Amino acid sequence: MSQLSDEDEQQLQTLLKQLLRSINDRISAAPSTECAEEILLHLEETDKNFHNYEFVKYLRQYVESSLGAVVEDETKTSTRADGQHAIGSGHDTLIHAVTRRTRESAEYQQMMQTLKSSMMMVVESLINKFEEDQLRKEELHRERQHGQSNSQYADNCSDSDSSFNQSYAFIRQEQLQALAEKLDSSRPKEVRWEALQALCCAPPSDVLSCESWSSLRRNLCAALSESDPDLSENVLQFFAKSFSSSPLNVTREIYTSLAHSVESMFASHKLNFAAGVDVNRPEISRPLKQIRLMNDFQKEVTTFWIRHPEKYMEEVIESTFSLLSFHHDRGSTSPRCEKTLEPVHLLALLDVKATWFKKWMHGFYSRTVVLRLLERKYKSVVVAALQQCVHYSESCERFTDESADLQPAERHIPGSVQRSVYTRKELEYVFFVHSLCVLGKLLIYTNGRKLFPIKVKNRKDPVSLTDLVVILINIMYQHPKPLHHASSSHTDSLSPSSLVMELLWTLCERNDAAESLHHSAVIQTLLDPVIALLNDQQ
Numbered sequence: 001m002s003q004l005s006d007e008d009e010q011q012l013q014t015l016l017k018q019l020l021r022s023i024n025d026r027i028s029a030a031p032s033t034e035c036a037e038e039i040l041l042h043l044e045e046t047d048k049n050f051h052n053y054e055f056v057k058y059l060r061q062y063v064e065s066s067l068g069a070v071v072e073d074e075t076k077t078s079t080r081a082d083g084q085h086a087i088g089s090g091h092d093t094l095i096h097a098v099t100r101r102t103r104e105s106a107e108y109q110q111m112m113q114t115l116k117s118s119m120m121m122v123v124e125s126l127i128n129k130f131e132e133d134q135l136r137k138e139e140l141h142r143e144r145q146h147g148q149s150n151s152q153y154a155d156n157c158s159d160s161d162s163s164f165n166q167s168y169a170f171i172r173q174e175q176l177q178a179l180a181e182k183l184d185s186s187r188p189k190e191v192r193w194e195a196l197q198a199l200c201c202a203p204p205s206d207v208l209s210c211e212s213w214s215s216l217r218r219n220l221c222a223a224l225s226e227s228d229p230d231l232s233e234n235v236l237q238f239f240a241k242s243f244s245s246s247p248l249n250v251t252r253e254i255y256t257s258l259a260h261s262v263e264s265m266f267a268s269h270k271l272n273f274a275a276g277v278d279v280n281r282p283e284i285s286r287p288l289k290q291i292r293l294m295n296d297f298q299k300e301v302t303t304f305w306i307r308h309p310e311k312y313m314e315e316v317i318e319s320t321f322s323l324l325s326f327h328h329d330r331g332s333t334s335p336r337c338e339k340t341l342e343p344v345h346l347l348a349l350l351d352v353k354a355t356w357f358k359k360w361m362h363g364f365y366s367r368t369v370v371l372r373l374l375e376r377k378y379k380s381v382v383v384a385a386l387q388q389c390v391h392y393s394e395s396c397e398r399f400t401d402e403s404a405d406l407q408p409a410e411r412h413i414p415g416s417v418q419r420s421v422y423t424r425k426e427l428e429y430v431f432f433v434h435s436l437c438v439l440g441k442l443l444i445y446t447n448g449r450k451l452f453p454i455k456v457k458n459r460k461d462p463v464s465l466t467d468l469v470v471i472l473i474n475i476m477y478q479h480p481k482p483l484h485h486a487s488s489s490h491t492d493s494l495s496p497s498s499l500v501m502e503l504l505w506t507l508c509e510r511n512d513a514a515e516s517l518h519h520s521a522v523i524q525t526l527l528d529p530v531i532a533l534l535n536d537q538q
Contacts, residue, residue, distance in 0.1 A: 013122045015055040022053065029205070029247050038309070046307045059115075066111040067102060074098045074105075171202040173210055180212040183219035189228060196223065196234035204242040208250045217257060224261045224290070232286060236293060243297050248308040251297070252315050258294050259319040262287045262343055263326050271341040276423040279349075284341075291346045294320075298356035306365050314369050317360070321378035344384065345427050348434035352494065354441070361441045361448075371447045379451065382442065385435035386463060387456045392432045392496075393471045433494055439468070440503040444513055466519045469504075473525045476500040 020027070023043065030036040044050045051057075078097045102108055181187075182195035199207060199216075207216065220238070223231040239254050246254075265287050271277075277284055298320065305313045323343050348354075361367045374382055442448030443465070453462035463471075476497050493499075507513045516522075 009118055009122060012055075012058065012118065013125060015053075015058050016122060017126065019053050019055040022049075023047070029245070035247065035249055039307070042307065062115070063111070067105075067107060070102050070105050070107045071098060074101045171206055173212070176202070176207060176210045176216070177212045180215045180219060183216065183223065185219065185222045189231070192223060193230055193234070196231065196238070200234060200238050200241070204238070204245050207238075208242060208246050217253060221257045221261055224257070225264060227282065227286075229282070229286075236289060240293060243293070243300075248301065248305050248312045248316075251301075252312045255294060255297055255316050256319040258290050259323045262290050262294075263323050266326060266341075266343055272339060273341045273345070273427055274339045274424055276421055277341065277427065278421045280420045284346075287343070288346050288350070291343065292350050295347060295351050295356055299351075299359055302359045302363065302366060306363070310365075310369065313366060314373070317366070317369055318373055318377070321373055321381050325378050325380045325384075327384070339424055339428075341427075344434070345431055348430040349422070349427070352430045352433050354434050354437035357438050358441055361445070367445065371445070374442075375447070375451060379454075382439070382451055383454055383456060385438045386454050386468070388428075388432050388435040389439065389468070389475075390456055390459065390463065390471060392428075393475050433499060436472075436499050436503065440499075440506065443468075443503070443507060443516065444510060446512060449513070449516065465516045466521050469507075469516060469519075469522050470525045472500045472503065473522070476504075477529060
């Protein structure tokens with residue numbers, strides 16, 4: 001097939017339009033041409049329907065009809081040439097040889113030239129039609145906008161509380177530039193509040209792709225750290241909308257901004273929780289709301305970050321670990337010393353079983369980055385989790401009744417009518433549960449186990465993998481069954497025995513991980529209750 005007929009080109013144009021319509025949502029969400037090109041380049045990897053598109057089927061059929069005879073002839077020639085030697089070891093296999101010679105053939109060059117020229121004509125025709133449609137739309141838009149105020153976009157904002165049910169109107173670059181200037185921290189509160197209201201009514205895609213986004217982002221972050229709830233609440237509302245409607249290359253900037261904002265708040269205010277915490281207090285509720293939004297994003301981002309460059313995912317993971325590794329100088333490690341609230345306490349309160357970390361460790365794509373960062377830069381995150389488990393084991397009698405009093409932690413959010421105050425022991429317990437779930441996920445994988453042994457405070461020798469398993473078994477023995485006065489199955493699942501049993505069961509199911517249980521210290525710890533029972537019977 002040397003040339004495409006007019007009918008073929010018309011068919012090709014129709015099929016290409018169908019393909020573009022099928023992936024319209026993904027391309028439209030791209031903030032730049034480069035991102036759209038990236039999506040198209042990796043479409044086969046990320047779209048399960050790729051080979052079912054008629055455009056792809058057409059191209060496959062065209063290639064087969066153009067080169068089928070060439071491939072067949074080259075295959076026969078290569079096979080006859082030197083017998084089996086022609087398909088011997090090394091790179092010069094039959095497939096490689098046929099592929100190379102086919103690509104060097106005149107038929108292949110002719111096919112590529114024909115396809116390129118035909119596609120250029122098809123794409124040019126589509127672009128011309130698109131520009132004509134745009135001109136007509138702009139003309140209609142100007143007619144509709146004629147006589148209306150430039151502030152019309154602010155009047156169409158929905159009053160709905162939902163982040164996903166807003167009515168948007170058009171907003172121009174000049175208006176976004178003006179909003180960025182009005183959001184400057186030097187402006188009066190009323191001016192900034194009105195600018196935020198207008199920003200919340202604009203399409204997030206327009207805002208995040210505008211030329212003023214850098215200054216807007218800087219001023220939004222400044223407003224986020226303000227003590228005035230009117231400003232910070234509006235910023236969070238805008239960020240929530242942006243998370244739901246923007247690609248990762250943009251939302252990662254919002255996420256890292258939230259992480260930096262929370263870290264700055266903790267750095268500037270040292271909060272003591274020895275007497276417990278009230279999540280309705282402004283200094284607690286502001287970072288808690290931001291961490292809650294981050295946690296929602298953490299649990300959703302795994303569904304789509306594989307479609308983007310790894311560097312975007314790495315920024316999200318690294319900013320998370322940077323936040324969780326933040327801590328004030330604790331000084332003494334005595335159980336009776338001052339208790340300082342840290343970001344991980346609030347994250348544990350919202351996601352007690354570390355669902356976010358389990359999702360990040362589930363896929364190889366993200367797990368590789370998580371383990372690499374933990375090993376090279378943020379091992380302190382693992383150290384803190386291990387330290388909390390060791391501390392719980394050493395002072396377990398102080399926690400005996402805590403899991404019975406612990407209600408489902410995920411429901412306890414600011415504004416909850418059920419609960420707003422948490423005791424010190426409850427915060428330490430949810431931190432223990434969160435830490436145990438993180439460590440349990442690490443132990444499943446070889447590179448996670450390689451993080452051990454780990455040096456922790458108040459222990460002379462580093463804690464090895466065997467030491468950790470023994471510690472967990474002892475915790476299980478101290479709570480041999482779910483607490484009888486627990487009020488729900490959810491609370492039972494948060495009991496120390498249930499958590500440790502689940503972790504050990506998972507290790508036993510994996511042959512490579514089960515090796516960590518094949519040590520005399522572990523066997524001896526498992527047999528201790530049996531030996532004690534036999535001695536009592538004697």
